Amino acid sequence: MGDPTRDEIARDTLAILKRVGRPGIEPTLQSELLADLEFDSIQVIELVAELEDHFNVSIPLNELPRIKTVADMAEALARLMQEARSAG
Amino acid sequence: MTAARTLPQMLADAARGNGGFRFLSESGEERPRSYAELRDAAAGLGGALRARGLRRGDRVALVIQEPEGFMTAFLGASLAGLVPVPVCPPSSFGAQEAYLATTEHVLQAARVAAVLTAEPLDVVLRDRARKVGVPLVCRWDELTGPALAGFEPVSLSEPAFLQFTSGSTAQPKGVVLTHATLAANTSAIGGPDGLGLSAADFGVSWLPLHHDMGLIGMALSSLAAGITTAIMSPVLFLKRPTEWLKAIHRFRGTITFAPSFAYDLCLRRVKPADLELLDLSCLRIAGCGAEPVRADTLEAFAKAFAPAGFQPHAFMPCYGMAEHTLAITFARLGTPLQVDQISSEALVVRRRAAPPRGPHERALRIVNCGRPFPGHEVRIVDEEGLPLPERAVGEIVARGPSVMVGYFEQPEASARTLRDGWLHTGDEGYLSHGELYVCGRQKDIVIVNGRNFYPEDLEWAVGELSGVRSGNVVALGVGGLGSGERERVVVVVESKGKLPGSELTLEVRRRIVDSVGLQVDEVVVVPPGTVQRTSSGKVKRSLLKSQYESGHFRGRPAAPAEPAAQPPVPREALP
Numbered sequence: 106m107g108d109p110t111r112d113e114i115a116r117d118t119l120a121i122l123k124r125v126g127r128p129g130i131e132p133t134l135q136s137e138l139l140a141d142l143e144f145d146s147i148q149v150i151e152l153v154a155e156l157e158d159h160f161n162v163s164i165p166l167n168e169l170p171r172i173k174t175v176a177d178m179a180e181a182l183a184r185l186m187q188e189a190r191s192a193g
Numbered sequence: 194m195t196a197a198r199t200l201p202q203m204l205a206d207a208a209r210g211n212g213g214f215r216f217l218s219e220s221g222e223e224r225p226r227s228y229a230e231l232r233d234a235a236a237g238l239g240g241a242l243r244a245r246g247l248r249r250g251d252r253v254a255l256v257i258q259e260p261e262g263f264m265t266a267f268l269g270a271s272l273a274g275l276v277p278v279p280v281c282p283p284s285s286f287g288a289q290e291a292y293l294a295t296t297e298h299v300l301q302a303a304r305v306a307a308v309l310t311a312e313p314l315d316v317v318l319r320d321r322a323r324k325v326g327v328p329l330v331c332r333w334d335e336l337t338g339p340a341l342a343g344f345e346p347v348s349l350s351e352p353a354f355l356q357f358t359s360g361s362t363a364q365p366k367g368v369v370l371t372h373a374t375l376a377a378n379t380s381a382i383g384g385p386d387g388l389g390l391s392a393a394d395f396g397v398s399w400l401p402l403h404h405d406m407g408l409i410g411m412a413l414s415s416l417a418a419g420i421t422t423a424i425m426s427p428v429l430f431l432k433r434p435t436e437w438l439k440a441i442h443r444f445r446g447t448i449t450f451a452p453s454f455a456y457d458l459c460l461r462r463v464k465p466a467d468l469e470l471l472d473l474s475c476l477r478i479a480g481c482g483a484e485p486v487r488a489d490t491l492e493a494f495a496k497a498f499a500p501a502g503f504q505p506h507a508f509m510p511c512y513g514m515a516e517h518t519l520a521i522t523f524a525r526l527g528t529p530l531q532v533d534q535i536s537s538e539a540l541v542v543r544r545r546a547a548p549p550r551g552p553h554e555r556a557l558r559i560v561n562c563g564r565p566f567p568g569h570e571v572r573i574v575d576e577e578g579l580p581l582p583e584r585a586v587g588e589i590v591a592r593g594p595s596v597m598v599g600y601f602e603q604p605e606a607s608a609r610t611l612r613d614g615w616l617h618t619g620d621e622g623y624l625s626h627g628e629l630y631v632c633g634r635q636k637d638i639v640i641v642n643g644r645n646f647y648p649e650d651l652e653w654a655v656g657e658l659s660g661v662r663s664g665n666v667v668a669l670g671v672g673g674l675g676s677g678e679r680e681r682v683v684v685v686v687e688s689k690g691k692l693p694g695s696e697l698t699l700e701v702r703r704r705i706v707d708s709v710g711l712q713v714d715e716v717v718v719v720p721p722g723t724v725q726r727t728s729s730g731k732v733k734r735s736l737l738k739s740q741y742e743s744g745h746f747r748g749r750p751a752a753p754a755e756p757a758a759q760p761p762v763p764r765e766a767l768p
Contacts, residue, residue, distance in 0.1 A: 137703075139706040139707075139710075139712060140699075140702060140703035140706050140707070143702070143712055144712065145641075145642075145711075145712035146641075146642060146644075146710065146711075146712070147431065147454070147458065147642055150428070150431035150432055151432075151462075153432060154432040154433060157432070163219075163220055165219060166219065166258065166282075166283075166428045167258065167282070167283065167313060167314055169283070170283045170289035170292060171289060
C-alpha cells in the first residue's frame, strides 16, 4: 500500500477533526486549530494521537508551534510520512 | 535521621546503590540509567560547561522536553556548581512567537549565562537568547569536554536551582531553592510522615520535569532515597494516557503523582480492553496535587479502576507550592479519601466551614489535604496575620525549613510573600483537627490542567482590541474547588458597541490563544459600566465573580449565545 496523496491526507485530517472537535464547528483547510476550532491544550494532544494512529506516523510535540491551520497540519503530516519512509 | 545533604552529595550517595531512572521517551523507547551512569554523564556535561567558561553560581536555563536530556543537564550543571533554571518547553499549536517572548522574559529575569536545549528548538532559541544577551546556547547532547574530576563543593545555603512558576508572563518570579530547603523537603516527602519510602518502592511519573511536582516530588525525591523511578515523557502520557497505567503495571510501580486532570483523562481515554490487562494492585500511593483536588474525579477513578486492582486508599491528596520547595501537607498514608461537606453560604458570608443547613443547600466538597511535616507549621490567619481558630476560613501560611529564601533578585515581592518567617501562600483554607482543607485562592490565578494562568496576562492580550473598552477586561476562574467540576476560565469584556458581540467574542478568544495559548471556556460581553471598581481603581473581581455565578450576565442582549458548544455548565446537584 502506497503513501496517501496530499489530498487524501487533507481529507482524512478534516474527517478526524470533525470527529474529535467540538460539535457544531465545521473545519476547513484554512481553519486555525486553536482560534477557529477551539481546541484546548489537552484536546490538541488527543488530536495529535488520533492523527498518529490514523497515519501511522509519529508527530513530535516540537512540530506543533509551527502548525497553525489545518492545512499546516496536513503539510506537516505529509512531510513526516515522507521522512519516515526515507529513513526506512 | 541522616544529615542534610547537597544535591551533588545526594547523587554521589545514590550512585553507590542500585537505583536509577528508567527514562521513557516520547516515542516510548526505554532507557534505563543507573544513578552511577547518570553521575558519569552529568560529570561529563558539567566539565564541558566549565570548559566553556561558566563559573560557579552562574545560572543555566534548561529547555529540554525529553526526560533523559533534562535530568543529565540538570545534574551536570549542579555538579559543576552552576544553578539550573528549568524552563517550560513549547507545547501548543501556532504559538511560537508568544512562547519565545515568554521564554525571553524568564532568561532575562534569571540573568542566565547559558541555555541548554535540544534539537530542533536550538535553532530558534539561539537567535532569541542572543538577542537578550545570553552568550552560550547549545544542545545538551553536543556538549563534550573533560569530565569534572570531582564535584564542586557547595554549601547547603547556596542556591540549588531556580524554579520559575509564579508571577505573570511580563514579570516572572524565580523561586530560589537552596540545597538546605531542597534537602528538608525531599526528606519530608520521603520520610515516615510523607511517602514512607523504602528500598521496595518504585516510582512511576509522567510529570514534566520543568514543573516542581515532577522534578522534586518524583525525580529528586527518588534520587534522595536512592530508589528507582520510571520517568516518562509527559507527551507520551498526554497522547496515550494508558501508557502511564501500563508503566505502573509493568514495573510494579508503588508510587505515582498527578494532578486531578490526569485521573480524569484516564477515565475518558482508557479503553475497557486496556483495563482488563492492567493490574494496579501494586500501587500503594497515588498522589494528587498541583491543582485543586477534585473529590468526584478521584472517586470516579477509584470506582472505574477497582476491577484493575486499584486500591482507593492509595489516593493521597497533597497541598504545596514552589515557594515551599514543593510539599506543605500530605494526607496520611493509607487512609481513605476524606471529604468535608460544607455550606457555601457559611463559607462566603461567615467565613466558617460549617455543614449545610439542609438538604436543599448546595454543599461544597472539600478534600482533606493532611498535615504539615515534622519541623514545619501551618496556620490559618486573618487579614492582619493573626491566627484563626479551627474551621475558620482564612489565608494559609507556612513556616519551616522548606520555605524558600526568596524570589531571585525581587526583594519587594519576597518581602510581601515572606513576613516574620511565615510564607503567605495566597491560598484560603481551614484547619480541622490539625488537618488542612484548601478552599480557595486569594490570588487570582486560574489553574487549567495543572498550568497556572495569571488574569493580567489574559487581560493584557485583549486590552488593545478595538471594540473593547480599554482596561475593562476581566478574566475570572469560576467553579473548580469543591464544586466537583474543573475550574472554568471566563473572560468578561465591556463592549464599546461597535462590533457585534459574536465577532468580538471570537476575536477575544483568538487573542488569548495567540498570546498565552489558553482556550477560554466562555467570553461574556457586557454593556459599558458593568465592571465595578474600588476607589483605588482596582476591579472588584470577587463581586464580578459572584455576579457571574449567580447568572447575572445570562440572557443579556449584549451577550449573544456562544456557539452551542459552550453553554454555561449547570452545577450538578450533589447527593
